[in-house]
Amino acid sequence: MSVRDGMPRRWSPIPPPGQLRTLAWGTLVNTVGSGLWLAGVALFLTRSVGLPATSVGLGLTVAGLIGLSASVPLGHLADRRDPRSLRALLQLLQAAVAASYLLVQSFPTFLLVAVLDALLVAGNLSVRAALVAAVAGPAGRVHAFATLRAVANIGISAGAALGGLALAADTRFGYTLLVLGNALTYLISAGLIMRLPPLPPIPAAPGAARGAALRDGRFLAVGTVSAVMASHSVVLGLVVPLWIATQTSAPRAMVSAVLVTNTVLTVFLAVRISRAVENAVAAARTMRRAGFVLAVAMLAYPTSSRSGPGGTVTLLLLATVVYTIGDLFHATASAGLSYELAMPHAIGQYQGVSGLLTGLAEAIGPALLTLLLLDGGIAGWVVLAVVFAATGLVTPALTRRALARQPFDQVAATPGSPAARTRIPG
The missing domain is CATH 1.20.1250.20 (MFS general substrate transporter like domains)
Structure with a gap:
């Protein structure tokens, strides 16, 4: 099957x-x-x-x-x-x-x-x-x-x-x-x-421009907020290990425990969480949910520095569970939006733009987030939590604008097209 x-x-x-x-x-x-x-x-x-x-x-x-x-x-x-x-x-x-x-x-x-x-x-x-x-x-x-x-x-x-x-x-x-x-x-x-069968491309629409995705300002807006939220990967991969080593009483082995917890939960929850994202409407709502969940995780991690060894270990693991759920919400929503907001004949081009925006955010992230979170202390974590919550909140409105653009009005007229199933009311 x-x-x-x-x-x-x-x-x-x-x-x-x-x-x-x-x-x-x-x-x-x-x-x-x-x-x-x-x-x-x-x-x-x-x-x-x-x-x-x-x-x-x-x-x-x-x-x-x-x-x-x-x-x-x-x-x-x-x-x-x-x-x-x-x-x-x-x-x-x-x-x-x-x-x-x-x-x-x-x-x-x-x-x-x-x-x-x-x-x-x-x-x-x-x-x-x-x-x-x-x-x-x-x-x-x-x-x-x-x-x-x-x-x-x-x-x-x-x-x-x-x-x-x-x-x-x-x-x-x-x-x-x-x-x-x-x-x-x-x-x-x-x-x-190469064991897969040949997969012929979808014909391009007449007059379709090669750089359409880079000129699609509404898609770029959605992709940018998603890329900003994608910087959370730097938090887990770089900042949290440094935070554990320099700001908490937890043993260094907790770095591995945090990463293993994230990996195991991703393996078992990724597919299940993806079922909630059936179209751009659901993807935008899931992105909003991701922003709030990641914000909670950003507020939970710094509390680990104020407890003894036992409490620190518990708080770090709980924060990682919350973080992983937010991470999976974001990954699923990001994939849904980047697919559903793309022109059907230009899926790869739109995915390339999405990857470019995310790559730029992840390139800037290490220097910016280590400064904000390690030097800024609790206040820095609060600022990042607000940023994640805010980016999640604006995603549904930006998605409505993206779906209302003229090419989608034309595609939506075609019965069974992806856009026809992903209009956001109001």
């Missing part, structure tokens, strides 16, 4: 037999490699290659920013070509680039490889979004997105655990196996993706 045949009502992130299961296996293999690389990239480049840590940080930051420029062009290409074949091709290129890290011996060569890697990663995310939409169809793409996110968490966790073996060995041979293992997962994932 494919996603088009209906959505299974169950908790497991593993989909039933069909196209989505094939895509899930490809995602699982690919993200095992991602986990390997995330666990070992910093130590490989500093201890095996011999680059200074500051150079590694600078290179990855510069590469990440340059890589965002590939989001929209490759998203547009996915709209005009078979996204299955394009994603497989990009993964073959990623395998070659991933393996070429073994040739890095200086900062210039590292920067070159890192930039190529970042361009492919950013572009591939847009192509993947178009592929998910093509496989799942309008009725199942948000569910499919949530399913693959749950599967990705399993893969990254497994890869990170395997990467720990290379880190424990701390030898050139161990790091070489880590790099080659990452490259191999791209090759296997590409092979799995």
Whole structure:
């Protein structure tokens, strides 16, 4: 059964037999490699290659920013070509680039490889979004997105655990196996993706402009508020570990406990939460809910610094449970809005713009949020909570404006079109 045949009502992130299961296996293999690389990239480049840590940080930051420029062009290409074949091709290129890290011996060569890697990663995310939409169809793409996110968490966790073996060995041979293992997962994932049938693109409307998504101000407004809220990922991945280490009496192992709690809840809740987002109306309401839930989490985390060890551990775990629910609300709503507010023939292009906005927010986030939350103390956490609540509150109104634009009036006239099912009254 494919996603088009209906959505299974169950908790497991593993989909039933069909196209989505094939895509899930490809995602699982690919993200095992991602986990390997995330666990070992910093130590490989500093201890095996011999680059200074500051150079590694600078290179990855510069590469990440340059890589965002590939989001929209490759998203547009996915709209005009078979996204299955394009994603497989990009993964073959990623395998070659991933393996070429073994040739890095200086900062210039590292920067070159890192930039190529970042361009492919950013572009591939847009192509993947178009592929998910093509496989799942309008009725199942948000569910499919949530399913693959749950599967990705399993893969990254497994890869990170395997990467720990290379880190424990701390030898050139161990790091070489880590790099080659990452490259191999791209090759296997590409092979799995090619098991899908060809997915022809939706014909573009007459006179459709190539850069329509970048000129769609109302979509950009919705995407911007979603991107602002997406900075919450920096809070969990960077700020909370630093907060635990410097501002609380909790043992350092709590950093792992927090991340494991987030991962486990994501695996079991992502698919279930996605069922509430059937159209843009529901997505906008879910984004509003995400803002309030994340605001509660931002107020809960700093209270952990005012308790003894036992109370601190309890508060940190409770805050992480609340945070994860808000994170899943946001991820589901963001996917729903970026799909439902896109022109049907330009899904990849719109996903590219959404990824570009989110990437910019996540690039700015580390410097801004460490300053706000670690130096600003309780007041900084309150400010961030207000920002999240406010962005959630304005999303329904911005979504109404986006759905009222002329192209949607035209599409809505077509019976059965996505826009016809997602008009917001009033």
